Amino acid sequence: MLPDKRYFDSFFKSAFTVDNVIFGFDEGKLKILLIRRNEEPYADYWALPGYFVQQYEDLDAAAERVLREMTGMENVYLEQLHTFGTPYRHAFGRVITVAYYSLVKIADFRPRAAGVAQDITWHLIDELGVLAFDHLEIVQVALEHLKKSIRTRPIGFELLPPAFTLTELQHLYESVWGTELEKRNFRKKILSMDLLRDVGKVQKGVAHRPAKLYRFDEQRYRELEKEGFNFEVRDGGKK
Amino acid sequence: MLPDKRYFDSFFKSAFTVDNVIFGFDEGKLKILLIRRNEEPYADYWALPGYFVQQYEDLDAAAERVLREMTGMENVYLEQLHTFGTPYRHAFGRVITVAYYSLVKIADFRPRAAGVAQDITWHLIDELGVLAFDHLEIVQVALEHLKKSIRTRPIGFELLPPAFTLTELQHLYESVWGTELEKRNFRKKILSMDLLRDVGKVQKGVAHRPAKLYRFDEQRYRELEKEGFNFEVRDGGKK
DNA sequence: TCAAAAGTGTTTAGCGTACACCCATGC
DNA sequence: GCATGGGTGTACGCTAAACACTTTTGA
Structure with missing residues (x-):
C-alpha cells in the first residue's frame, strides 16, 4: 500500500501563526504588551504581537523571531501556552495560532513597534477593550494559567x-x-x-x-x- | 494600506494533525492506546491514533472525529495538551500536530482498528519501543502532565x-x-x-x-x- | 509630631507523618 | 489453620491562620 502523495495535497492549504502574551508588572499593576496593527485584517486594532510562521520554521523559534521583529525584544523566555484553532478565526483562510507567554521585567526592555505594528504599549490587564481576532480569549487563557502557575512555581x-x-x-x-x-x-x-x-x-x-x-x-x-x-x-x- | 492577499499565499501551504494520547489503567498498570499504521509514512509502526485535520474543521472536533473513525470510541473527553511543530517531523511537508489526551475506563470501550489503523491495542506505558513520528516524545509530555495533574485534580x-x-x-x-x-x-x-x-x-x-x-x-x-x-x-x- | 508603611511574636488548631496490630476471607 | 491483603488509632511535630503593636523615615 503505497501512499498517493496527491491525495494529501488537499490538507496542505493551511497556515499557522504564533501569538505572544507578554506579561509585565509596573506601578503595582499587572500589564500586557500589545501592538496596534497596520495591516488587514483588523488594521488599527490592538493585538498580541504575533505573525505567520514560515514554512519550515520551528514553532518556538518563530515565536522568538516574531517577537523580536515586532518589538525589538530579545532573550525573552517564551513558553507554549495553548493552540487556538476555531475554523473562521482569520479572514484569509484557515489559520491556527500557537500562543506563547512570558513574564518580563518591564524596565529591561524598551519595545519599539516594527513590521505589522504601528504602535506598541503596555496595557492594564483589566482595561483591554476590544482586541483583534480571538486575542482577548488568548489573554484570558494566559491569565488563568498565570494565576495557577505563580502559586507553585517561583515565576x-x-x-x-x-x-x-x-x-x-x-x-x-x-x-x-x-x-x-x-x-x-x-x-x-x-x-x-x-x-x-x-x-x-x-x-x-x-x-x-x-x-x-x-x-x-x-x-x-x-x-x-x-x-x-x-x-x-x-x-x-x-x- | 490594503493587504495583498497573494503575498500571504506562501503561508497557506501547511497541514496540521491531531494526535490522541488515551490513557487507561488495567491489571494495576498504566497503559496507552496505540494503533498500527497501514499508511506511509511509518507504515507498520505503532503510533498514536491521529490524522489530518480538515480544512475548516475545529481542532477539538477533529480530535474527537479522528479518534472515533480510527478506534470507534465515542464520548471520550479530550483535553488539549501541547502542539508539536518541529520543522521536518513529517515527510510530506510541513505538518504540525496538536496533541490531545484523555483518561478512560478500559472496560467501557472495545476499540477496533479502522481507517489508517490496521491494528489497535493497549500498551504498557513503560514498554512502548519505537513509535511513528515524534509520538514517543508526545507520550512523554502527556505522562509528565498526567503526573502533575493527578495530584491536584480528581482525575x-x-x-x-x-x-x-x-x-x-x-x-x-x-x-x-x-x-x-x-x-x-x-x-x-x-x-x-x-x-x-x-x-x-x-x-x-x-x-x-x-x-x-x-x-x-x-x-x-x-x-x-x-x-x-x-x-x-x-x-x-x-x- | 504626624502620617505612612515596615517590621515583628505568639497562640491555636488542623494536618501530615510515622508506625503495629487485628480482621475477614479462600484455600 | 494459614496465607493474604483489608482495615484501623494514636502520638508528635510542623505549619497555616489569626491577630496588634512598635519602629523608622520624610514631610
Whole structure:
C-alpha cells in the first residue's frame, strides 16, 4: 500500500501563526504588551504581537523571531501556552495560532513597534477593550494559567526588578489573584523558604520607614528543587 | 494600506494533525492506546491514533472525529495538551500536530482498528519501543502532565471502574508516580476529603478479606470546588 | 509630631507523618 | 489453620491562620 502523495495535497492549504502574551508588572499593576496593527485584517486594532510562521520554521523559534521583529525584544523566555484553532478565526483562510507567554521585567526592555505594528504599549490587564481576532480569549487563557502557575512555581520574580521589597512581591500576588493577603503570614511563608537574599540595601525616597531589598536566589531554588522541595504560595485569603 | 492577499499565499501551504494520547489503567498498570499504521509514512509502526485535520474543521472536533473513525470510541473527553511543530517531523511537508489526551475506563470501550489503523491495542506505558513520528516524545509530555495533574485534580477516578477499592486507587497513584505510598495515610487523606461514597458492596472471589467498593461523588466535588476546596494528593513517599 | 508603611511574636488548631496490630476471607 | 491483603488509632511535630503593636523615615 503505497501512499498517493496527491491525495494529501488537499490538507496542505493551511497556515499557522504564533501569538505572544507578554506579561509585565509596573506601578503595582499587572500589564500586557500589545501592538496596534497596520495591516488587514483588523488594521488599527490592538493585538498580541504575533505573525505567520514560515514554512519550515520551528514553532518556538518563530515565536522568538516574531517577537523580536515586532518589538525589538530579545532573550525573552517564551513558553507554549495553548493552540487556538476555531475554523473562521482569520479572514484569509484557515489559520491556527500557537500562543506563547512570558513574564518580563518591564524596565529591561524598551519595545519599539516594527513590521505589522504601528504602535506598541503596555496595557492594564483589566482595561483591554476590544482586541483583534480571538486575542482577548488568548489573554484570558494566559491569565488563568498565570494565576495557577505563580502559586507553585517561583515565576513571580521574573516580573519584578532584580531587587525588590517584600511588599512589592505581595502586591504582585494580590494583583494577579485579585485578592488580599495577610502581611505577616505572607512574609513568614516567603522568608521561610530560604529563597530570598537580603541585598543589604533599602528603599530610597519614600515617606516612611524604608523597606529592605531582596533578590531571588535562583541557584538555591535549583538545589532545593532537586531535593524534592515544592514551592507554594497559598491564597490564604485575608479574613 | 490594503493587504495583498497573494503575498500571504506562501503561508497557506501547511497541514496540521491531531494526535490522541488515551490513557487507561488495567491489571494495576498504566497503559496507552496505540494503533498500527497501514499508511506511509511509518507504515507498520505503532503510533498514536491521529490524522489530518480538515480544512475548516475545529481542532477539538477533529480530535474527537479522528479518534472515533480510527478506534470507534465515542464520548471520550479530550483535553488539549501541547502542539508539536518541529520543522521536518513529517515527510510530506510541513505538518504540525496538536496533541490531545484523555483518561478512560478500559472496560467501557472495545476499540477496533479502522481507517489508517490496521491494528489497535493497549500498551504498557513503560514498554512502548519505537513509535511513528515524534509520538514517543508526545507520550512523554502527556505522562509528565498526567503526573502533575493527578495530584491536584480528581482525575484518577476516570481511569478506574465506577466502583473501586481504595487499594486500587492507591495502586493507580503509585503506578503513575512510580513511587510507593503509605497505606494508612493515603486512605485517611482520601476519605477525609468526603469525595468517596461507600457503595455498600465488597470485592468477590479474593482469597483474603474482601475490600469495600467506593464510587467517586462528582456532584460533591463540584460543590466543594465552588467553596474553594483544593483537591490534593501528595506523594508522601514511603519511608 | 504626624502620617505612612515596615517590621515583628505568639497562640491555636488542623494536618501530615510515622508506625503495629487485628480482621475477614479462600484455600 | 494459614496465607493474604483489608482495615484501623494514636502520638508528635510542623505549619497555616489569626491577630496588634512598635519602629523608622520624610514631610
